[in-house]
Amino acid sequence: MRIIGGKYRGRKIRYPKFAQVRPTKDRVREAVFSMIAEWIPGARVLDLFSGSGSYGLEAVSRGAASVLFVEENEQCARAIRENIDTLDCLEQTLIASRDVFEKLAALGSAGTEKFDLIFADPPFRQDIAKKTLLEVNNYDIVNRSGLLIIEHHTGEALQEIEGYITLLKQKTYKDISISIFTRK
Numbered sequence: 001m002r003i004i005g006g007k008y009r010g011r012k013i014r015y016p017k018f019a020q021v022r023p024t025k026d027r028v029r030e031a032v033f034s035m036i037a038e039w040i041p042g043a044r045v046l047d048l049f050s051g052s053g054s055y056g057l058e059a060v061s062r063g064a065a066s067v068l069f070v071e072e073n074e075q076c077a078r079a080i081r082e083n084i085d086t087l088d089c090l091e092q093t094l095i096a097s098r099d100v101f102e103k104l105a106a107l108g109s110a111g112t113e114k115f116d117l118i119f120a121d122p123p124f125r126q127d128i129a130k131k132t133l134l135e136v137n138n139y140d141i142v143n144r145s146g147l148l149i150i151e152h153h154t155g156e157a158l159q160e161i162e163g164y165i166t167l168l169k170q171k172t173y174k175d176i177s178i179s180i181f182t183r184k
Contacts, residue, residue, distance in 0.1 A: 003058055024151060028176055029055070031178070036180070039145075041062075045117045049120060051076050051121060053069050070096045115146055118136060129179075133161060137161060164184055
């Protein structure tokens with residue numbers, strides 16, 4: 001797996017090789033970043049269920065100002081740290097090694113941080129994608145012109161919900177769907 005575009009283009013990124021980690025294919029990531037290109041420069045990014053950190057690292061490579069990675073699994077958090085060290089982007093990144101929903105609650109309670117881009121790539125087929133959508137909506141952490149991008153299995157339908165965010169675009173790549181939400 002490698003960075004597709006920007007300053008670190010072509011650089012390899014490590015990911016832990018165990019059953020729970022499902023690295024996003026390069027072509028899917030490339031399609032996502034093509035759809036959101038205008039939102040990236042200078043963006044404050046939140047990368048939920050980070051895995052290897054590929055979404056957040058790709059965003060940094062393309063000009064995002066900062067990325068907060070949230071990853072509970074220690075092997076994954078270690079891989080993210082190694083990738084950050086390899087790319088030498090420590091000043092733009094922070095890793096929260098904790099449960100995503102606990103971190104969302106903490107961010108929501110504090111009420112001081114909002115993000116321009118939020119990536120979420122939760123485990124498939126566990127209804128976690130829908131829960132993530134509901135929680136992000138509950139905590140109002142997306143900036144006025146920001147986006148929430150959720151990668152999920154096509155069998156997990158993500159539709160409109162009550163609240164301040166609305167579905168902007170949805171694309172499917174075989175068994176993977178990308179749902180992009182924005183503020184109403």
